[in-house]
Amino acid sequence: MATPSELTATEQRRRFESGEVSSVELTQACVDRVAAVDDRVGAFLRFDAEKALAQAAACDAARAEGKPLGPLAGVPVAVKDLFCQEGEITTCASKILENFRSPYDSTVVDRLKQAGAVLLGRTNMDEFAMGGSTENSAYQTSRNPWDLERSPGGSSGGAAACVAALEAPLSVGTDTGGSIRQPAGLCGVVGMKPTYGRVSRYGLVAFASSLDQAGPLARTVEDTALLYDALAGHDPRDSTSNPSPAEPCAPTVNEPLKGLKVGVVPEHFAEGLDDEVRAAVEAAIETYRGLGAETVEVDLPHAKYGVATYYVIAPCEASSNLSRYDGVHYGHRTDEAAMLAQLEAERKAALASGDAEAADAIDTALVRLYRQSRSEGFGPEVKRRIMLGAYALSAGYYDAYYLKALKVRRLIRQDYDRAFEKVDLIAGPVTAAPAFKLGELSEDPLSMYLVDLYTVSANLAGLPAISLPCGKSKAGLPIGMQLMAPPLAEEKLLRGARMYEQATDWHQPTPDL
């Protein structure tokens, strides 16, 4: 008999509706599990058991009163710490937002509330979603539940780890270059990046606005569809939100796709791909053949430039978005009195030495306030990306870097448009290797950036993509497969993923914690 923590969200929802289980029981199971394992996993930055249980009790009362039940009624859900939630601290895992209490709900949080979900708490992440290991959090390191010495991936590492560790049946993350799919792959859960604009970005702390996309993490594709349906749809508060109606995917997710054509990109299996990952993904593609799908080779000639394109565009947008953190309106402010005294001392020293140029170059008090507050508040990776963006956008380099990257981005998108004229989905690896050890890549930014090799193109092109478990390494680490689909083809993507999931049991094992 499965414990409440072991039930899928779909099953939790069904049993809640039928009265077999209460939301308080489901939530208490999460509370107990978090108490038992989260000191080792470190998935949650903040977890308020009392508040979650109070929400659960309200769900139970609503059910008892015969009130209409939302699609996630009674089901616990965790959210990444970058979705604004009214009255809650929203830090983005950064010291600069250490005390920021949001005055409003993001649309993601609002829709979860409307759907009746129990909001469990806030999951750890790389600071401002910049990173691939969740080691860039200013507060704690999250660990991979399958091997606590290894990274859960990032930046939604906490969101993936809490689902893998059975601390929450569902969680919401964001994906700017692979930040849902890569940690999902490394933690052995399902993670989907919807089409750009399909889930509102209103109230999501922005990193790179043309790439950021919120999406679901869950243990099964069916659960992923359940959460996706609750989140997707047009939002007039987000001007980049897709205006077309979002058709629900959960009702059809168990229907296999007839005549499915699966695209395979030979370059995805080139040098650099771990042998065990290669074998697992090739076996998954063979499974599709066994299910009657046709596999077709497709050519994505510009995909190899994806990481380079991303690491121009994303830092440029980040340097602009993060300019709002200035120590004035909210967030960390440097010790003003000490800063002014220091500034005065610098001025006196420059004037005393007769160096007028040096005196002129000294910051004004306001500029020094900005610079010092930001330097104290941001961590190294965020500084690196602000600097990269500032450099690439500076006079003389704009055309060579930013404009060039935007043009290559167009070519990458055109490659996908051509490929999807021939196939329904594209299948391949989600990461080049299983989970890496904590600290293994943290001193080498370029190596860490290359972790996004297979995932960034979907963000650049705005496509929906999903990561789902397709194997285990000899060391017992999960291996993920990525499926990509044309824009707004989430229903096809989820049905295609569910077909594979129903034919295999890679999604079933849970880590021994």
Added chain:
Amino acid sequence: MAISRADVEKASLLGRLILSDQELDELAPQLAEVVAYVDQLSEVDTEGVEPMAHAVELVNVLRDDEPREGLSREAALANAPKHNGVGFLVPAVLGD
């Protein structure tokens, strides 16, 4: 294009950051390596290619010009590091 320590110092000013000598020593080679990597974009023929700033074609999205409630002053100032109940307080902008 190689990135020098002077470039990094300039970028820190543009990015409104102050870097210690140690940070400069660490960041300059890291940024140089990343910039060298992204330089591979120069080999792509992009003649006549329209830049793509966004994954979807954007149009102006305007709501009806009707007044609506925004954040109250109290809520807007609630997270401010320094305010006087009316506005945000900053060090003197002029005359310092």
